[in-house]
Amino acid sequence: MEKNSKEIQKKLTTVKYNCADSSHLSVNQEICAKCKEKTCTFICPADVYIQDENTGQLVVQYENCLECGACKIACPKKNIEWRYPSAGCGVVFKNS
């Protein structure tokens, strides 16, 4: 089943976030370049990881992160340095 990025974007419009000053997610692009699975690009419920069609580089749209932690565990190369956003920042669920 193809990932429906459009639908995810639509859902994300219902999510509130507080300040997103700097990225709490980082990857080593050299390791990603050699990664065949690209698990992060389909596993993330917020579609945070996108492979740039032109450069082949991984773009990390950390602002959309729902802080579930799935990418960090699912990445077969353990290549995601996953921290929490700064204190008070990041996702704010009000109805969940």
Add this chain to the structure above:
Amino acid sequence: MNIEYNADVIVVGGGPAGISAALEVARAGRKVVLLERSHYAGSKNMYGGAVYTHALKEVFQEDFDKISYERVINSHTWAFLSEDSSFELTYKNSSNNHAYAIKRFNLEKQLIELVKSKGVYFCPDTLVVDLVTNENRVIGVKTSIEEYLAPVVILADGVNSLLARKIGLRQDFKRHDFILSAKEVYKFDKKTIETKFNLKEDLSNGINKQYFGSDFGKLKGYKNLFMMSFLYTFKDSVALGVGVNLEDLSKNKLNISDVLDEVKKHPHIAPLIENGEMIEYSAHLIPEGGYKKVPALYSDGVIVAGDAAGFVNGVHFEGTNFALISGKLAGKAALHALEKEDFSASTLSVYRKYLENSFILKDLYSYRNIINNLYKRSNSLSVYYPNKIKEFFEIITSANCTSKSSQIRKFAYNFIFGRNPLDTIKDMFAFLKCALDVFFGK
């Protein structure tokens, strides 16, 4: 070395486990600080939605009645979905109140207010980035701003517990040990929900549904998804979500949002959210490693509780009760250490004894093989039986002018020989083993 402590106990994480741990310590008149990374406790947390009242009562005692809820959940349905059918079993008891539907934002908010009034120092907007140690003993925490020191630190930092991992209490995370879940909340006016679900106006009843089955829509063809969907009614909203084992999602290149979209389209689910306005999308992990993956629960100066320790019973959607009670017991163990003025692992090991005497380690032990057994039979659970149930009820309900006996004989034959008969035997063993484990459990 003489250490100057800021508090008797520091609790990391303002979820049900942390709140309960802090309350236990404060009730004994000890100084306890509760640190939470978010601005509003609860705003990082997501669940199905119902919190179990027996655990709430045990922890909050005289204050329990002050807790306001959206609906009492006392109608439980287990449903098996095929492409176009559902077979549902409902247990309903309108006089019981074992569970409350409360949104986490509101649950944690209320509980924090209650524990603050009992003397807990609550610090929101406080991210713990590391633990402070002295000669291998934990003596405090490092936040993004400063260090706080206390002879006992309780880690109640949830499923992703970076801290338990950091100090080596917890093993590396494996995909197979987690369920990834996504949820959407739909707003209606209160009356519409009451009509839709046949609920009383006074909020004294509400619905929880658990759905098995994955053989529908675009999910058809995925033969081994360990998947469960759920629905909860709130006062003026409905939560619909799905959880799938993270290994299955990874192997099948599936996104949980797409899985949820298929669930939403199922002909027996779509009408339940029809005309509702989606007001929130969320995602969260559930630890499913069970008893075998329970980490080291304590070490010198530190104790782990709640999701951080993997305390959930995934089969029954129980987590808040495990968090609340393990938090309370962690608090009790901390008090024991304070009393003895000895914060070594050997003193804190009473925590494990408390847990072993409670339902927490008993249930985790009794259910230790169940998730795994069910996981191995996920094709049967998600595809084969939901379809067979449909076939069976089609015979019973179709009045198709063919003799029932001949149809049932054919069904029985197909049931056993329609696939490798070994599978049926394996299912029998797996399900029997689950039943025996629980029956002869602790």
